[in-house]
Structure formats: C-alpha cells, structure tokens
Amino acid sequence: PLKNYTIDMFSPSIIKDDSKCIRCQRCVRTCAELQGVNALTVAYKGDKMKISTFFEKPMNDVVCTNCGQCIIHCPTGALIERNYIEEVWSAISDPTKHVIIQTAPAVRVGLGEEMGMEPGERVTGKMVAALKRLGFDSVLDTDFTADLTIVEEGNELLSRLKKALVDNNKDVKFPMLTSCSPGWIKYIEHLYPEYLGHLSTCKSPQQMFGSLAKTYYAKARNLDPSKIISVSIMPCTAKKFEAHRPEMHDSGYRDVDYVLTTRELAIMIKQAGLDFKELEPAKYDRLMGDSSGAGVIFGATGGVMEAALRTAYELITGRDVPFENLNIMPVRGVEGVRYASIKIEDPLKEWAFLDGVELKCAVAHGLVNAKQVMDDIKNGKSDFHFIEIMACPGGCLGGGGQPIPTNPEIRQKRTEAIYAEDADLPIRKSHMNPEIQKLYNDFLKEPLGELSHQLLHTTYTKRERY
Ligand code: SF4
Ligand code: SF4
Structure with missing residues (x-):
C-alpha cells in the first residue's frame, strides 16, 4: 500500500481513497478513453506512484464531471460515491421531519441486480414497497418531473x-x-x-422535483417547507454535486437535501433486513407520483x-x-x-x-x-x-x-x-x-x-x- 496516502473527501459526489488503490489505472483509462475528460493522471514512479489530478488538486477543484464511470471500473472501492445513508436514516427517525423520496427512471431497472435478481428485471412496485417500509413519509417519482x-x-x-x-x-x-x-x-x-x-x-427532473417539493407539495399538503427533507434515489453520482450547486435553492431552502445512488438504496434495504424479492408491489403516492x-x-x-x-x-x-x-x-x-x-x-x-x-x-x-x-x-x-x-x-x-x-x-x-x-x-x-x-x-x-x-x-x- 501507499505510504502517506490521502483520502479526498472534498467532492459531494466522489471519494478518492488512495489507501485502497492498487494502481491498476483502470480509472485513468476510463476517464480518458470512455469519457474523454482526462481528470485523472498517474503521478510519480515506483513505490511512490499514485493516481492524481492536475497539480494534485482535490477532485472537486478539477475538470472531473462526477460521472462516476471510474467508480464502475475501480476494482477495490478506492473510488466510491460519497455516502449519505446515515443522514437519511436520521431524517427518517426524526419525528419532526416529513421525509419525501423521488426515484429516477433508471433505478427501477437496475436495483433488482443488487437484490440478487437478473439484469433487466423491472422492480418498480417492489422498490416503492421497500421505500414505504423504510419509513419515507411519501414515495414519489422523478418520472413526474x-x-x-x-x-x-x-x-x-x-x-x-x-x-x-x-x-x-x-x-x-x-x-x-x-x-x-x-x-x-x-x-x-x-x-x-x-x-x-x-x-x-x-433544470434536471431531480431539481425540478426538489423546488416543487418545498413549494407546490408543501402547500398542497399543508406542510411547513422547513420541515420537509427531500431525498432522491439516482443512478448517478453527478446528481449529488448538482443538488449542492448554490443556485439550487429556488424554493427558499435547499431544493434536494440528500441524493443516494441505486447502490446506496440497496444497502439501506439490506440494513433494514427486508426480503426484497418477496415484497408485494406497491404504488407511488399521489400529487407528484404519476408519470x-x-x-x-x-x-x-x-x-x-x-x-x-x-x-x-x-x-x-x-x-x-x-x-x-x-x-x-x-x-x-x-x-x-x-x-x-x-x-x-x-x-x-x-x-x-x-x-x-x-x-x-x-x-x-x-x-x-x-x-x-x-x-x-x-x-x-x-x-x-x-x-x-x-x-x-x-x-x-x-x-x-x-x-x-x-x-x-x-x-x-x-x-x-x-x-x-x-x-x-x-x-x-x-x-x-x-x-x-x-x-x-x-x-x-x-x-x-x-x-x-x-x-x-x-x-x-x-x-x-x-
Ligand atoms: S467521475 Fe468521471 S470525469 Fe470524474 S474522474 Fe471519474 S470518470 Fe473522470
Ligand atoms: S481503478 Fe481504483 S484501484 Fe485502480 S488505479 Fe484507479 S483508483 Fe486505484
């Protein structure tokens, strides 16, 4: 392993943990050849060799698009999404908060794979049932926005x-x-x-949803928008950065509070001990759940x-x-x-x-x-x-x-x-x-x-x- 390694946690989307890196360079090639971005480079030689960025700046300060394709190709988890599971569990367990969740279109055709099902299984109804069991107050759909x-x-x-x-x-x-x-x-x-x-x-559907959640939805449900926590499940790591953009506060609050990936949702379902395959399919809640x-x-x-x-x-x-x-x-x-x-x-x-x-x-x-x-x-x-x-x-x-x-x-x-x-x-x-x-x-x-x-x-x- 690398001596004097660093863990870069500045990005709201991606964590780069050099202590786990085996220097296979798959991330460098993915970023250069698949995405044409070249955010990652190889620095130094021999046992000092490491995966780096322009002038060793944090990932958040360079050309990285937060697309997460390097995460998909990293064999060790040295590159991984920034995880917000703890924050979401604490919001759910806070009785003063109304926690709503939106689910992106692609999650329903991917989540099953994390649950031991074959690729291409459509799990929309089971996913909605799982989210209700996890304790979200309202389960709504990004497809609406x-x-x-x-x-x-x-x-x-x-x-x-x-x-x-x-x-x-x-x-x-x-x-x-x-x-x-x-x-x-x-x-x-x-x-x-x-x-x-x-x-x-x-704006993207995620962010349109976020700004409506704390205005239109709050008004229709007679809720104090400051008590709404808006969570999204996305197939995407860049959505985490997007939700953190300073301009995404048009509702008067942060429009989307936490973004979880499909993989993070799978972890929550496993933490809760749900038998996903056996769940009875459920339907989205109304107002922003139809598509x-x-x-x-x-x-x-x-x-x-x-x-x-x-x-x-x-x-x-x-x-x-x-x-x-x-x-x-x-x-x-x-x-x-x-x-x-x-x-x-x-x-x-x-x-x-x-x-x-x-x-x-x-x-x-x-x-x-x-x-x-x-x-x-x-x-x-x-x-x-x-x-x-x-x-x-x-x-x-x-x-x-x-x-x-x-x-x-x-x-x-x-x-x-x-x-x-x-x-x-x-x-x-x-x-x-x-x-x-x-x-x-x-x-x-x-x-x-x-x-x-x-x-x-x-x-x-x-x-x-x-
Ligand atoms: S997230 Fe995308 S742009 Fe950023 S380093 Fe990884 S592959 Fe390159
Ligand atoms: S793909 Fe992962 S393990 Fe391989 S060099 Fe990149 S960060 Fe290190």
Whole structure:
C-alpha cells in the first residue's frame, strides 16, 4: 500500500481513497478513453506512484464531471460515491421531519441486480414497497418531473424556433442542447463554456422535483417547507454535486437535501433486513407520483429526445408523432451519436411558419461522443435544431451510481426493461399526464410562465479547463 496516502473527501459526489488503490489505472483509462475528460493522471514512479489530478488538486477543484464511470471500473472501492445513508436514516427517525423520496427512471431497472435478481428485471412496485417500509413519509417519482421537463423544454424549443424564424432574432442559439445530465453540464461548463447559451435553461427532473417539493407539495399538503427533507434515489453520482450547486435553492431552502445512488438504496434495504424479492408491489403516492411512458424512457439514451418529439410534434400539429405506436426508433440504439429528422406538415395555425420545416435532431451518449458533437458545432458542421446529450454510456441506466458490474450486455437488458415499462403504461406522452395538467392548473398556470422561470429554470457557470 501507499505510504502517506490521502483520502479526498472534498467532492459531494466522489471519494478518492488512495489507501485502497492498487494502481491498476483502470480509472485513468476510463476517464480518458470512455469519457474523454482526462481528470485523472498517474503521478510519480515506483513505490511512490499514485493516481492524481492536475497539480494534485482535490477532485472537486478539477475538470472531473462526477460521472462516476471510474467508480464502475475501480476494482477495490478506492473510488466510491460519497455516502449519505446515515443522514437519511436520521431524517427518517426524526419525528419532526416529513421525509419525501423521488426515484429516477433508471433505478427501477437496475436495483433488482443488487437484490440478487437478473439484469433487466423491472422492480418498480417492489422498490416503492421497500421505500414505504423504510419509513419515507411519501414515495414519489422523478418520472413526474421528467414529464414536466418535457413540457417546459418542448415549449422552450418551440419558442426558440419562433424567435429565430419569425422574429429573425440572431441571438437565439441552435442547436438547443438538453440539460438533464449533470455530468454533461459540468463537462460543457469546463470544456466548451462559450456554448452555454445553447443549453436548455430547464433544470434536471431531480431539481425540478426538489423546488416543487418545498413549494407546490408543501402547500398542497399543508406542510411547513422547513420541515420537509427531500431525498432522491439516482443512478448517478453527478446528481449529488448538482443538488449542492448554490443556485439550487429556488424554493427558499435547499431544493434536494440528500441524493443516494441505486447502490446506496440497496444497502439501506439490506440494513433494514427486508426480503426484497418477496415484497408485494406497491404504488407511488399521489400529487407528484404519476408519470407517462415518456417520463420513464428518460433513463435510456435517446429517451429525452423521443419524449420531447412525442410532445412537440403534437403541440405543433395537433396529431400524434408519425411513428408506429409512438416508438421513434431512429433515436433508439447504442451508436455513440445518432441522427433523426421529422418533417413538419400541416401544422396548427399558430405554428404555420414551421410548415415544411425538417426538424433535425441528434442524440449522443458518453462524453467522448459529446466531444464529437461539440467539435462539429464549433467547426460549423452542425445544422441540428435539438441535441440530446447524456454523460454516461447508455444514458442514465448506465450511470455511475448503478449496480456494479455495468457493461454493454447488462445495459442492453436494462434498456429493454425501460422500453417495456413505457409500452405498458396507459399514458405515453408527457403533456397527457393528469398530475402535470393539475400542476399547471393549480399552481404554475402556464409553461415558461413566471413561476416556471423562478422554480424550474436555471443558469450555468463557466469553469476552468483543468
Ligand atoms: S467521475 Fe468521471 S470525469 Fe470524474 S474522474 Fe471519474 S470518470 Fe473522470
Ligand atoms: S481503478 Fe481504483 S484501484 Fe485502480 S488505479 Fe484507479 S483508483 Fe486505484
């Protein structure tokens, strides 16, 4: 083992414990080759050799995106997520607190693996049952705010198109880039900060949920927002950093208090001694627990694009998107970068200026592919209107907080499970989710309205390149 080792605990997402490191360098290669980030390097030689960063700065102060792909590949746990299990147990056992939990789309197709089940098992109902047994006061769904993201982001895309094509506004940025993957956000902030204006201003579903939890939910349930503890279960380590961003306090409190990975939830279920496989499936609680199939597929690469097209096409034309069973196959798959286009024909009167326009879209997953997309934009070779980018290979279902191992075969099984979940849901389009309609009727009033801007949209920060 290394002498004089350090344990870097400055990052809210990742702990780097050199005492456990066997210097196999898998993390260095993962960061460089899979993600193209190069946050980790090898320093010194011989028995002093160690895995380091730029000038040995803490992980939190360098270009690291917190994607957690190095954690997935580290054989010893020298790289691991920052764990918030104790904090969550104490919140649950505090009778003065109302603890609510949101579950990301990809968790329900990964958690089973930690519980001894085969990859690709859908455990949505068992997971909800387990969370209720653990003592959460309300079990709600990030898929609900995934649907909300689509309504806000779809309207943002249409508003940008209108400004560009009708008002001839040259300041409007195209392509518009998705903003729900916090690893991707940190990547662009460090490496392509001159393109931050291309990002959708929509917060991620996790953060939209957080700001509504302590406003809309608190009001509807007659709760003091200062007594609400908002927890999320994510397939992602970058979500922990995202929840700590100083701007994520739009509710007047920290919008999301604690973020746990799929792996941490599995630990809690085991600590509580629950026989997961035998649990009777339960249903999400109401108000922010309903979702469409479009919300579920956010967990797979191409899913945000597909969900957005299902809604945007209908807003423009009043008709279903022209793909069999609403399945937009060209945006699905495993290619690192994929392309699709839809020609708009016979739009509603309000969108007449889009008649004949070919809406061009692209999808990229894994940051090495994000680099290709960004370099194309930089070199003037990108004529797309809308691009979805996810930091992790496969999208969230291959996230750095998912069960280990995660490999291409396992990702494929989880992908099939996500699309099966979508196909089984009675509502497949985000704007048709009745709880989303109620949210606009009772609280937000309209997409991109004043309250939406205050609670659901955000800004980005230019960061250093090292
Ligand atoms: S979390 Fe991602 S970006 Fe950071 S060191 Fe690990 S692989 Fe690289
Ligand atoms: S993958 Fe883990 S054990 Fe291997 S060099 Fe990196 S931190 Fe050390």
